[in-house]
Amino acid sequence: MAGCFSFTASRDRCYRLSFSNAGLKSTTTDLGHTTIMHCWIPKSHKPSKPSLLLLHGMGANAMWQWNEFISPLTRRFNVYVPDLLFFGESHTTQPDRSESFQAQCVAALMESHGVRLMNLVGISYGGFVGYSMAAQFPERVEKVVLCCAGVCLEDKDMNDGLFVIKSVDEAATILLPQTPEKMKQLVKLTFVKPIKVMPSCFLTDFIDVMCTEYRQEKKELIETLYHDRKLSNLPKITQRTLIIWGEQDQVFPLELAHRLERHLGENARLVVVKNAGHALNLEKPKELYKILKSFLIDSITPSAQENHSNGHKLD
DSSP: OTTSOOHHHHHHHHHHHHHHHTTEEEEEEEEETTEEEEEEEESSOOTTSOEEEEEOOSSSOHHHHHHHHHHHHHTTSEEEEEOOTTSTTOEEOOOOOSHHHHHHHHHHHHHHTTOOSEEEEEETHHHHHHHHHHHHOTTTEEEEEEESOOTTOOTHHHHTTOSSSOOHHHHHHHHSOOSHHHHHHHHHHHOSSOOSOOOHHHHHHHHHHHTSTTHHHHHHHHHHHHTTOOGGGSOOOOSOEEEEEETTOSSSOHHHHHHHHHHHGGGEEEEEETTOOSOHHHHSHHHHHHHHHHHHTSOOOHHHHHHHTTTEEEO
16 A cells, blocks of 8 residues: 555554643653663653553554543553554564563663653553563552453463464464454454444555564464463462453453452452453443543542452443
């Protein structure tokens, strides 16, 4: 589509303007060892505000996944929105593909911006990275929100039939779509009510702009998530943690949310959003913001905490 109008590139420019209007600026940081990370940071960090780190999942760059939340959150927080390695403008030649390495890089990035204490929200893959950050740097992470992040999965779950997808290779072909047909399959998998009309020309444009770069590296990220993963090896983070899940998530089934709540015990609360799938941030942004606000900003009464436990559902 070279030389033609790109809807995806145009939308990306709109998101850049949106982030800038919300008081953020685009920065690129050299962390050394051939590792570069891009991050949206406050144009003016206000010491009176707490800091909030937003970690995206698989898919397009961070702007596409967090745009709906930026304006209201920047009024309350110093918001930091990085592109994880191999997304957007972040990259490395280091061979490590673990979420542990991603977490170390994000921690170094935040330290480079002078942020020593933060709350964090991680969606899907970003939740894996956020959980690892909370485990590795407990003194730097205050509250944790994990959205549809199957950190409690085990490598045997796929063979046991827990997932709709039957192999890691199949997961990679869908989560990293290279054809309009695979993109439609991804939308159907992640939304409860997917868009019915999706012209192939628009899907091809999106794939060309967002899904072709670093595809092999992203595939390795997915493979590493599942490789030799066991619940017994997952550390228990000590921070107050909110788990948010779409009731009809087909990527990481709801069983994983309950498993994570049991694993963390009294430090964790689970909120299940009805009529929502894996793409919770795109499908139910207003509901998700309301939940984030109550946990991160509003004071929560003991009775409200009880409602959040045991998989309380929100319409």
